Amino acid sequence: MRDTLTSLRYRYWPDHLLGEILSKRWTETAIPVILLLIVGFALSRSIDHFLSPASLADTARQAGEIGFIGLGMALVVIVGGIDLSVGSIFALTDFCALYLLDVLNWPVPAVVVATLACGALLGAVNGVLIGYLRLRAFITTLITLIIYRSAFDLLIQRYSNSIASAFPDIPSWNFIGGGDVFGIPSVALVYIAIAIFGHIFMTRLRPGWHITAIGGSRRSAYNSGIPVRRTIALCYVASGVLTSIAALFFAARLGTVGGDIGVGLEVIVLTATVLGGITLGGGKGSVAKSLVGVLIVLLITNGLTTLNARGGINRMALAGILLIAAMVDIRWQKNRTRIISKVYVAPTYHALPPPPATEIGQGGPFEQNDKLRDVELIGLGRIEAPEDVILDRNNNLYAGSRHGDIMRFFAPDYQRMEVFAHIGGQPLGMAFDRQDNLYVCIGGMGLYRITPDGTVEKATDETNRSMHSVNDDSRLRLADDLDITDDGLIFFSEATVRYEMDEWPIDGLEARGNGRIICYDTKTGATHTALRGLKFPNGICVASDGQSILFAETFGCSIKRLWFAGPKKGQVEVVMDNLPGYPDNINLASDGNYWLALVGMRSPSLDLAWKMPGFRRRMAKRVPVDEWLFPNINTGCVVKFNEQGKILESFWDLRGENHPMITSMREHRGYLYLGGIMNNRIGRYKLTNADPNFVQYDKRWGKAS
Structure with a gap:
């Protein structure tokens, strides 16, 4: 009963989704968006007409003005800095605009240009000090905050009356301050345009990539040839310009200057930046996150104001929110990888019946022997990790290596060898097609084709994405083994869609159906997923009927058949289950039967652990990988x-003297050639009662004319 309940719980409760969701980059934007929706909903329920058209229009004006400053702050934080002087720059550029317009009577276009130039100059001071002189951003902008604020205070003492007594009635200036287009405030329209450009700049243009790279690691960016100092300086200049744009709209809307203009603005903008999900450590952030953060802060401050909260309470609330957000940001960025690694691995319930007997004297088809003890060794110490082996029509032997090479051993004695092709990655399953092209599954890279002259070509590295998958499973992570049908369809296994090549033991720990079988059409180049939900699918072999394939489920300890043509098309049948070991590659035998490699033997402890998902989860968290229970x-x-x-x-090779681990085998002219991904050799075993003229290539494609 307990096993039944455990099985049902892990079958229908998607434990793996939490880890997959947290590992996605969009969650860092989704969480602030959810917070924005919660705040908006709560305030709309508490305050009448809080989301009325008039209220939304006013919020849009404020969001545009604060949003410009938020974009500048986001840019500076992403590059790895901070700008505490934005409030003072805002005040000075606001004064600049009103002084030029009201006192000097400059035309509006000249006022706009001069105000932007003033903002750029003030930002450039920060940029030179921080970017070129390499001063600390926090202390530098704190000092410029004081200097700029002092200059502003001196200026308004002298000119505030002159500005306050002026009442310019200029249509273009009035439109900047209070105009709209189809009900959308002008400031919001300009903000949207600049935000779109900013998004394209940060995500599609090289300077934007440079900013992110510098924020991630200045030393690495410098070593890569990125102009670090200039880029940092220009980010502060851009921050000053964006702040001056906000000041222009503010000045046009209110038309006055006061001693409290811009006071505390740096706290508001910094809170919005952190709440939006832009990390204070630099290297991560976006325009969308900046906008979301600004909207959250505006909703909170406007809501508190509507509820008649005093200004001090507003500032205290923002300071508290900033403190909490900064703590969460620092903790999350510091522990993100560790947290995700703990919740990403999601073992499931996996029950296998007791394995068949293999002990000597027990009888049965799996009874152990020592037939492979004296296999002939090929390439001993000269090749590493030959996971699969294959022979061509000229009896030459091919095998992959750990270094990403396809090695060719020349017949008849296989003493001479060469690098036939270099692909990279870890070559796994291989198969020849009718034109003598060698197709190879490359772990972490996909399916590749090697022409007879050694030219390497990519066949495919992606397939159709699952509609219900959180992870982007269109990319091939672990293409494993393959075979080719008579009409040019290549069926190959992808062992797991959740883990990379070097993480395959974790997939075994999960025992979840993370694998799939994929079909690639050599005629059209199209790729599609033929079967999903398999427990580490591995070996693939086109059956003798030409309408089905046999495939191995390694951690399912079974061999199954998938019909791809004929009246049973699409059906899956079990051919063998409850094997005593973990099946790997499958290949044709000369007598019409099939060879199967068992890569490892089952153990009672691991079989028991597969029924205990909680135990395996704790093992993954607390025990090093090399100490896990393992086949x-x-x-x-x-x-x-x-x-x-x-x-x-x-x-069998009981003592493991010559071939301790076998992942593949090929029959060729009366011999069985053995490969093993953990071995440094290829084995050759003389078969009795085998066809001495059998060549798998000729069996599939016919003899050469």
């Missing part, structure tokens, strides 16, 4: 089975 991969085994799944013969 016995020190005992190599190859079995032969027929179409009905009956075991006909088995071959």
Whole structure:
């Protein structure tokens, strides 16, 4: 009963979704958006007409003005700095605009240009000090805050009356301050235009990438040739210009200057920046996050004002929110990887029946022997990780290596070898097509094709994305093994869509159906997923009927058949289950049957652990990977089975002296060639009663004319 309840709980409760969601970059934007919706909903329920058209129009004007400053602050924070002087720059540029318009009677275009130039100059002071002289951003902008504020105080003491007594009635100036287009305030329209440009700049243009790179690591950016000092300086200049744009709209809307203009503005903008999800450590952020943060802060401050909260309470609330947001940001960025790693691994319930007997003297088709003890060794110490082996029509032997090479051993003695092609990654399953092209599954890269002259070409590295998947599973993470049908369809397995090549043991720990079988059409270049939800699908072999493929589910300890043509098209059948080990590659035998490699043997402790998801979750959190429960991969085994799944013969290397781990085998001219991803050799075993003229290539594609 307990096992049944555990099985149901892990079958229908998607534990893995939390880790997948937290690992996505968009969650750092989604969380502030959710917070914005919650704040908006709560205030709309508490305050009458809080979201009325008039209220929204006023909020849009404020959001535009504060939003410009928020964009500047976001830019500075992303590059790895901070600007505490934005409030003082805002006040000075506001004064500049009104002084030029009201006292000197400059035309509006000249006022706009001069105000922007003033903002750029004030920002440039910060930029030179921080970017070129490499002073600390916090203390530098704190000092310029004091200097700029003092200058503003001196100026308004002298000119405030002159500005207050002027009443300019200029249509263009009035439009800047209070105009709208179809009910949308002019400031909001300008903000939207600049925000769109900012998004394109940060995500599609090289200077924007430079800003993010510098914020992530200044030393690495410098070593990459990025002009770090100039970029930092220009970010502060841009911050000053954006702040002056906000000041222009503010000056046109109110037309007055006062001693409290811009006071505390840096707290408001910094709070908006952090609440929007822009990390204070630099290197992460976006225009959208800046906008969301500004809207959250405006809703909170406007809501408190509507509720008749005093100004001091507003500032205290913002300071408290900033403190909490900064703490969360620092903690999250510091522990993000560790937190995600703890919740991302999501073991599920996986029950296997007791395995069949393999002990000597027990009888049965899997009874252990030592037939592989004296296999002939090829390339001993000269090749690493030959996961799969294959032979061409000229009897030459090919195998992948850990270094991303396809090695070719020349017949007849296989002593001479060369690098046939260099691909990169970890070459896994291989198959020749009718034109002598060698197709190879590359872990972490996809499916590749090598022409007879050694030219490497990418066949595919993606497939159609699952509609219900949080992870982007269109990219191929672990293409494993393949085979080719008579009409040019390549079926290949992808062992897992959740983990990379070097993380495959974690997929075994989960025992979740993370794998799939993919079909690539060599004629059209189209790729689609043929079957999902498999427990580490591995070996693939086109069956003798030409209408189905046999595939191995490694952690399901089973061999299944997928019909891709004929009346049973789309159906899946179990050929063998409850194997004593973990099946890997499958290949044709000369007598019409099939060879199967067992990469490791099951153990009672691991079988028991698979029924205990909670135990495996704790093991993943607390125990190093090299100390996890793991299959016995020190005992190599190859079995032969027929179409009905009956075991006909088995071959073992009990002591693991010559071939301790077997991931693949190929029959060729009376010999069985053995590969192993953990081995530094290829094995060759002389078969009895095998066809000495059998060549798998000729069997599939016919003899050369």
